[in-house]
Amino acid sequence: KTILQQKLPSGQTLEICQGDLTAMKVDAIVNAANAHLAHGGGVAAAISRAGGPAIQQESSAWVRSHGPVSHAKPAYTSGGNMPCKYVIHAVGPVWGSGQEEEKLAAAILGSLALADELKLASIAFPAISTGIFGFPKELAASIFMQTIPEYFEDQPHGTLRQVMLVLYDTPTLTTFCQAFKEEF
Ligand code: ADP
Numbered sequence: 001k002t003i004l005q006q007k008l009p010s011g012q013t014l015e016i017c018q019g020d021l022t023a024m025k026v027d028a029i030v031n032a033a034n035a036h037l038a039h040g041g042g043v044a045a046a047i048s049r050a051g052g053p054a055i056q057q058e059s060s061a062w063v064r065s066h067g068p069v070s071h072a073k074p075a076y077t078s079g080g081n082m083p084c085k086y087v088i089h090a091v092g093p094v095w096g097s098g099q100e101e102e103k104l105a106a107a108i109l110g111s112l113a114l115a116d117e118l119k120l121a122s123i124a125f126p127a128i129s130t131g132i133f134g135f136p137k138e139l140a141a142s143i144f145m146q147t148i149p150e151y152f153e154d155q156p157h158g159t160l161r162q163v164m165l166v167l168y169d170t171p172t173l174t175t176f177c178q179a180f181k182e183e184f
Helices: 042-051 053-066 100-117 137-154 170-183
Strands: 002-007 013-018 028-033 075-078 086-091 122-125 162-167
Touching: 002 170, 013 170, 028 042, 042 053, 053 075, 053 086, 086 100, 100 122, 100 137, 137 170, 162 170
Parallel strands: 013 162, 028 086, 028 122, 122 162
Antiparallel strands: 002 013, 075 086
């Protein structure tokens, strides 16, 4: 369910939604993964469950051939049984690991760049790092609101048209709506 929507100066639409990321009918959903793509908890476990065994199998194969996933260069798999075509596995920072703001921005930028590389039109993000990884929600929300328009200013000729931020719990939704209203 869309709560807020904004057309960016570069033409793409940014939306805030409440709901379950795994049900989104978009070209790619973004997973809040860890570097080893071991999808044990939080949204990663929900994606593994909804997508079926293909998600963990393809993820493990990715790590075997490419090594651990960095913040700036996300991995991707199919969407398995979910409506999305792809899952982009982005690695956000663990709060307390140092340079957390840069790392979160890198994970967002890397996901958008990968979606453009795959020639996708729509992408949906969860609130990366704000669950098990402990990143403060207010700070994460303002980084999302600044980093997404910046990406499109720098890369105006990609295929992406629609970016959704899909928030699951009400406190996170409220925080992201606040940051959205401050930014736009
Ligand atoms: P991280 O380890 O990066 O902190 P988590 O999965 O623990 O990632 O949490 C990230 C966010 O994902 C949290 O706000 C959590 O509430 C949310 N979340 C959990 N399940 C879902 C889901 N099915 N759809 C969207 N967001 C979800």
